[in-house]
Amino acid sequence: MHKQKNSPIRVGIAGVGTVGTAVVNILNDASSAFRQQLDTPIEVSQVVVRNLETQRDCDLNGVTIGTDVMALSSAEDVDVVIELIGDVNISLSLVKQCLLNGKPVITANKALLALHGDELFALSKEKKLPILFEAAVGGGIPIIKVMRESLQGNRVDCIAGIINGTCNYLLTRMANEGAKYEDVLLDAQNLGYAEADPTFDVEGIDAAHKLSLLARLAFHQSIEFEKIQHFGLADVQIEDFIIAKKMGYAIKPMSVCKRTDDKIEGYVFPALVSNSLLLANVNGVTNAVQVCANRVGEINCVGPGAGGDATGSAVVADLVEVVYAMQEDSLPSVYFPDLGDSHNQAQMIAFEDTEHAYYFRFRVEDKPGMIKQFASVLEGLNISIEAINQDEPKEGEKVASIALITNKVQEKKIQKALKDILSLPGYVDEDWSLIRVFNRD
Numbered sequence: 001m002h003k004q005k006n007s008p009i010r011v012g013i014a015g016v017g018t019v020g021t022a023v024v025n026i027l028n029d030a031s032s033a034f035r036q037q038l039d040t041p042i043e044v045s046q047v048v049v050r051n052l053e054t055q056r057d058c059d060l061n062g063v064t065i066g067t068d069v070m071a072l073s074s075a076e077d078v079d080v081v082i083e084l085i086g087d088v089n090i091s092l093s094l095v096k097q098c099l100l101n102g103k104p105v106i107t108a109n110k111a112l113l114a115l116h117g118d119e120l121f122a123l124s125k126e127k128k129l130p131i132l133f134e135a136a137v138g139g140g141i142p143i144i145k146v147m148r149e150s151l152q153g154n155r156v157d158c159i160a161g162i163i164n165g166t167c168n169y170l171l172t173r174m175a176n177e178g179a180k181y182e183d184v185l186l187d188a189q190n191l192g193y194a195e196a197d198p199t200f201d202v203e204g205i206d207a208a209h210k211l212s213l214l215a216r217l218a219f220h221q222s223i224e225f226e227k228i229q230h231f232g233l234a235d236v237q238i239e240d241f242i243i244a245k246k247m248g249y250a251i252k253p254m255s256v257c258k259r260t261d262d263k264i265e266g267y268v269f270p271a272l273v274s275n276s277l278l279l280a281n282v283n284g285v286t287n288a289v290q291v292c293a294n295r296v297g298e299i300n301c302v303g304p305g306a307g308g309d310a311t312g313s314a315v316v317a318d319l320v321e322v323v324y325a326m327q328e329d330s331l332p333s334v335y336f337p338d339l340g341d342s343h344n345q346a347q348m349i350a351f352e353d354t355e356h357a358y359y360f361r362f363r364v365e366d367k368p369g370m371i372k373q374f375a376s377v378l379e380g381l382n383i384s385i386e387a388i389n390q391d392e393p394k395e396g397e398k399v400a401s402i403a404l405i406t407n408k409v410q411e412k413k414i415q416k417a418l419k420d421i422l423s424l425p426g427y428v429d430e431d432w433s434l435i436r437v438f439n440r441d
């Protein structure tokens with residue numbers, strides 16, 4: 001699709017909620033700047049919403065407002081479609097039909113691309129029309145552009161990030177205030193940082209969607225979202241934050257994907273992160289993505305991972321890229337995820353075969369020889385203890401809290417050790433924790 005300079009670029013937006021409203025506002029506020037920069041106006045010609053009665057916090061004067069999502073894909077006055085609905089099935093139909101009808105697409109929908117990326121990117125390549133998705137990972141952080149453009153000539157070895165602001169907010173408040181998980185979750189819901197049904201966020205599903213997209217770009221192959229193991233936050237106890245801090249760590253909601261030779265591993269879990277690392281100091285709703293690549297070394301991108309303006313800013317950046325390409329008649333060269341050589345794809349390894357260092361915390365009867373008993377179980381499995389913290393029993397109590405950090409061992413081995421330790425005589429109650437320690441190597 002070629003657009004002459006001066007001829008307006010007409011945009012159709014599906015969804016005028018948090019992000020869609022911000023996109024309309026950014027486009028309205030910067031309209032004269034865009035007109036000057038691009039020699040052409042960008043006009044929102046149509047929007048689609050579910051409820052026509054809802055008051056919107058943006059000026060939609062002169063814009064056609066409808067409820068038929070699919071109408072955008074065939075509308076004659078729409079050159080580019082921005083999908084900001086969030087639902088997977090409707091969005092899938094819309095994005096496919098837009099590409100089939102010759103319209104480039106911009107979306108913030110990580111679930112859509114994590115679950116249907118193979119099909120959509122193949123169609124996008126076939127039709128020579130881009131699907132851009134800067135807003136789908138890290139909100140306002142321009143990490144997709146970094147992965148797409150700035151690491152050519154590098155082999156990415158590891159991506160590690162804090163890519164769910166809700167989880168980071170919850171863990172930060174628990175760490176700073178000693179507040180209970182249930183209480184901070186309620187606050188997060190009241191403040192609009194967590195959904196009424198927070199499952200997608202707190203169970204790590206949202207982060208796994210985003211991680212699969214980052215990994216696709218990093219490792220140039222399709223990543224099966226289902227093979228990214230994800231763990232929730234609910235098992236992390238206040239005591240763990242206190243002990244981890246004493247041992248030199250923060251606890252962060254980590255998403256990690258690594259490639260070694262012909263294997264890829266990917267997981268989302270709360271993890272101990274050494275206080276010496278930048279990621280340990282990324283707090284609240286802020287997101288961060290660290291990329292380790294063979295030539296450039298380590299880079300870190302930090303910023304707002306959500307919110308209308310931040311996410312809208314990423315959407316608008318994609319839109320401007322598409323507009324330039326339309327003017328240059330170069331849409332086919334904008335961007336298609338390179339999926340590398342199909343005969344040379346690394347396999348995702350099962351989580352039980354991945355290796356981590358582990359933080360173990362138990363409460364045991366305060367009597368001599370308890371640590372020795374645990375140590376001998378670990379020793380029997382060739383697991384060594386790298387650090388240990390023992391807290392004396394509180395006054396009037398007869399149980400002591402022991403926490404240790406192991407060397408790096410296979411997940412299945414640590415699960416065996418856990419089972420053996422929990423059946424030791426002298427183990428006291430159900431109050432124990434097993435948390436993985438983040439290590440990018």
Ligand SMILES: NC(=O)c1ccc[n+]([C@@H]2O[C@H](COP(=O)([O-])OP(=O)(O)OC[C@H]3O[C@@H](n4cnc5c(N)ncnc54)[C@H](OP(=O)(O)O)[C@@H]3O)[C@@H](O)[C@H]2O)c1
Nearest residue numbers: 015016017018019049050051084085086108109306307311
């Ligand atoms: N919010 C963030 O900070 C953020 C950050 C990064 C990525 N994202 C992604 O951005 C996308 C949009 O998120 P959001 O927070 O803006 O969502 P939202 O506030 O819930 O807005 C969704 C919009 O889509 C409309 N919609 C939903 N289903 C529809 C249907 N069947 N037909 C027509 N319109 C429909 C809604 O209409 P009504 O208003 O009439 O209900 C609403 O305007 C999602 O994919 C999300 O994952 C959001």
